[in-house]
Amino acid sequence: MTYVNAVFQGIILGGFYALLACGLSLIFGVMRIINLAHGSLAVLGAFITWWIVDKTSLSPFLVLIPSLIVMFGVGWALQRGLLERSLRAGILIPLLTTFGLAIVIDNVLLGVFSPDVRSLGGQAGAVTTTSWKVSQQFSISALGILILAVAVAVLGGLSLFLRRTTLGRAMRATAQDSDTAELVGIDSRGVYARAAGIAVATAALAGVFLAIRAVVEPSAGPTQLIFAFEAVVIGGFGSLWGTLVGGLILGVAQTLGAQINPQYANLAGHLVFLAVIAVRSGGILAAREGTA
């Protein structure tokens, strides 16, 4: 039963990783940029939300609305102001740009909020304290179910959006061939900026859930980036459903590792990540699904 519990907790953790990673996957799928600032942007979203909650005492779930809008704008501006230019200089420059951006965000957060850890758990209401005990070793937390449901909804919603909406189709067309997308009337710059906005908003959503579930600190970005990156690579770069699968595998690997020894949690995740790269460098779903 303890292992059943570990797998179950892993699935919930994996839902969080999938939520954290889908924006990374989207930016890579559409723009071919590996956004090394993704983790830091998630943490930035958490801090913006924490700051508003601190000032207004509103529920973090309510404050999510303005902070996701702000973070969409941040992503949009980031693409227009920074990434668009660096993309023209080849593939290495965007990588360096986002790396530098991550450092800037981390240090700004450190300067503004001090190195203390913060949590939104206390303000999130009953959802953080409610849980159902199935047996002695197995309990289901309401927050875990909520995170998993949000992750599936966001990834499913994104997938539907890409397949069924005008903007979504324009995004896929631009991802596959931006030059030709322009030739059928698609404003590829606008599409890129909106894709970046959506990606950064989902990162912020994950960051807020991190702060509700546990704590965030200004230096948390790089660790979150690594988890997101591993989830994306395990599932196959550029495939959203792959990212969900990758997140779940990573989450379960970590909780099973922790079952053996609490210190093995991250190690087990890294090992699964390395094993997937060694066996299938394209990721698990890579061959089955196309770009975005």
Place this chain on the structure above:
Amino acid sequence: MSLLSVENLDVRHGLLKAVRDVSFEVGEGEILALVGANGAGKTTLMRAIAGAHRPASGRVVFEGADVTAMPAHRRVRAGLALVPEGRRLFPDMTVEENLIVAGANGRRGGAWKVDTVLEAFPILKPLRFKRAATLSGGEQQACAIGRALMTNPRLLLLDEVSLGLSPIAVEGVYRSLHTLIDGGATIVLVEQDLARARKVAQRIICMLEGRMVLEGPADRLTSREITEAYFGLGRVQPKGAPA
């Protein structure tokens, strides 16, 4: 007033001057064929007209408005559509999605819908939900032309629609094009097959090393004149340029 006018256009690839001082006009309802050897600059010229490649100097005027600085997607919305060389379908999208995405982003208020395109290119009907990458060359070309039509163009630019197609597929594509032409479409097309270019077009422009070396009505130019201009055999001086 002509629909399109290209004025003293110079287009470069880095230091290479691919199009040099090209000027011509296209009137409403006209079919113009652009011929020339490999590397003559036809594709570069078409892409510059469509906005996919910024010219170094000169102007592109469409419906009386200077569109030289306009990005490609806005030219499409104004009614200028290019069927690019090599077809360039969105490979992971279905035939229908390729059409829909163009329809949703192109010029508003035209007759072309998915159904009318499928009517005009019946070979696409059974392929509607197939991924574009799985289509044969001829099917892809039909889809590429259909995709351009979905943007409801006032001027259609076709870059080598017969490239890499079987003779039967070429016939099929041109049969559909003739339906368009009979409907009064305005078309600039690049065609390597001189005989076909003369048959389909009212006017022919021949390019050599980036310059226009011959221009005239298709029924008055002899095939010998065109061939000589095509290979640059020196009989014809570049139009408007001192020797």
